[in-house]
Amino acid sequence: MASGRVDRKALVAEFRAFLDADSVLHEAEDLAPFECDGLTAYRQTPLVAVLPETIDQVQQVLRVCSARKVPVVARGAGTGLSGGALPLADGVLLVLAKFNRILAIDTANRTARVQPGVRNLAISEAAAAYGLYYAPDPSSQIACSIGGNVAENAGGLHCLKYGLTVHNILELEVVMVDGERLTIGAQSLDAAGYDLLALLTGSEGLLAVIVEITVKLLPKPECARLLLAAFDDVALAGAAVGKIVSAGIIPGGLEMMDNAAIRITDDFVHAGYPTDAAAILLCELDGTEQEVDDQLALVSSLMSECGCTEVRVAADEAERQRFWAGRKNAFPAVGKISPDYYCMDGTIPRHQLPTVLTRTAELSQEYGLPVVNVFHAGDGNLHPLILYDASTEGEVERVEELGGKILELCVAVGGTITGEHGVGVEKIDQMCVQFAAAELQHFHAVKNAFDAGNLLNPGKAVPTLTRCAELGGMHVHGGELPFPDIERF
């Protein structure tokens, strides 16, 4: 671990030997923009921020930091929601924003080789001319960078059918903490040796710094149609999702919103949602015209069998976009009616949805904090949004406590504390709930195999055993689970 006393001046001088003055930031006013990522509740100014633009410079930065035992936090676009790119007071922030070039699009092999600072959406835009696109589409895709997507294993609206980041990348160029450059994965569909590509994906910057990525590109579906089904009971909507999947259909997107989310987003974007519904499902079917026609007919009849109050198929592209606009603007819509909101990211086995929503509503009452639910229903990834006002004394602490309870609930029903946003600093304590000491120890051993000095993004993603021991009561032991009265599968 780094000593708390790092000589900033000497460090800056060393960086200046290979980086120009504009690429080595150390004045408070220059560092301020980097004090947080998308999780704004946590803020910290780094000791120094560096903005290299070549792989060689990244290697040199890491060599300097290794030699001086200074911790390093890598940062892409800074849109992450778990504080994974939160700087360290005695650490260097390695900003990869200048790595913003698409290096090659290989249409024959359907891949793109890109630098980590390239925006997610920019890849699909560049590939569009060839009828191709990059599938994972996190809601921040207009701004988030692909390097961050890999570090967090980002998902999106279409991952039930098209997979997460880990399913859509082939090769990484990484720089290890000692400055050594390695190729992980391959241009082919698999690589020799261990599947380090999977291990690196979602490792939150703790194992290596990603400096180049080869992503897979998929052919754009010939057409996509969107169906909206309304329900007067959330449990029925949940069951309807199971029906669609059991009937052999994997929709391109399958989203659910509860009544609060429907009303708030409809006020915001006038999507035309049935605002009296307890829940709506948005089911997008994509493929060739014939496939979509076949599936649309089947899903429409299934929804009626499931007791929906209404089924609408978007008549044209404009209506399809309008239906999606509500879901895609759920976060900003909530931001408009509440001074602050806190987005959770648990994943649960889908059949547990009614239990989890009921418990969440009870907890919401108990804490006096409204909760709005949007849900990647196809893959069980729930995003409860807790509405609050940070300027109210003590409210932030209560929100964090409520959030923690919701995540523990997800674990208790057989799910996970994070489906796609990562652990970062935010959910580090809930890791003690999800994993026992033996597994956490192995995570540290994996970290040790890559970064024995614990210099890459230390303190994030995996809690120390001491930290978990201090939280004692949160450990999940045999018969002492939180929420002991609910069913478990």
Place this chain on the structure above:
Amino acid sequence: MAADRDASTELGERVQRAAGQGTPLDIVAGGSKGFLGRITQSETLDVSAHRGILSYEPSELVLTARAGTPLAEIEDALAVSGQMLAFEPPHFGPSATLGGTVAGALSGPRRPYAGAARDFVLGVKILSGEGRPLSFGGQVMKNVAGYDVSRLMVGAMGTLGVLLEISLKVLPRPARDATVTFAMDAPAAIEAMNAWAGKPLPLSGAYHDEDRLHVRLSGTAGGVDRAIERLGGEAGDGSERWRALREHTLAFFDTELPLWRLSLPAATPPLALPGQTLIDWGGALRWLKSDADVSRIRPAVAEVGGHATLYRNGDRHGDVFHPLTSAMLALHRRLKASFDPKGVLNRGRMYPAL
């Protein structure tokens, strides 16, 4: 049929003993993958008694089974609900188990279009090299808590842990499969397979053998019919053909020659190597039967960004898997040591130094 049983305690004790004595163990269940990897001569750790499907919820698309569960049993259970393992794993014999399939990262003809074994693994329970039971991942589709140790186990050939339980994402079987066949030489077939893969077509397989290109289409009835019209070619059922390709029972695979598995960027033109080639995975996988020297094969494959595995026959004591760079091997050794500090699990099965 053997009864479902939890043998994890006795397996754990056995591994603990081996770790204590520093005696390496060869992990075996059905024994159908004995030909894969390097030859080792250690004591056997038989995990075949540890078997049984633990949970399967068709509407959740998730199945969890013990590692010693026969693959056929799993596929039969899935078929009842109209579902499948979308990575279409080869069995290579009736005794194939889930554990061996995952440890060997075995994926069949559907792989380029649906994903590989690793893409469908959601969680694992393993025994570490010290015999400690550990759980990683889970039974949900999206889970980014902690490092993805579950997928790291896929293809690790048992060198990082003894697989005990595996949770998999499963998928619905398509309503209809059809095969279209074209007379075509290898360069033209590679071009055609890749051109079609860039179009929104319901592809689920594409291989080339004996100047014939076979393309499988899977999806809704209407979608498959339309795709057959678009592609042309001679249409047929072909299901037996795809099974034979997957199981290596096509005539091509009947050989005493070294059989090389070349994993390449899909659009790579045919390599100028002596021997006969069958092209699968839309061009991304080339089976080469050849007695050409390894020193000729591996550089040619590495040159185009691929890697070469000596899959069957040949020298099973040498570098069966494509050698790693020294930095990469050092990292592998550190990872191996973190899971198996005494080096008892499948020592030398993958690389001599692991």
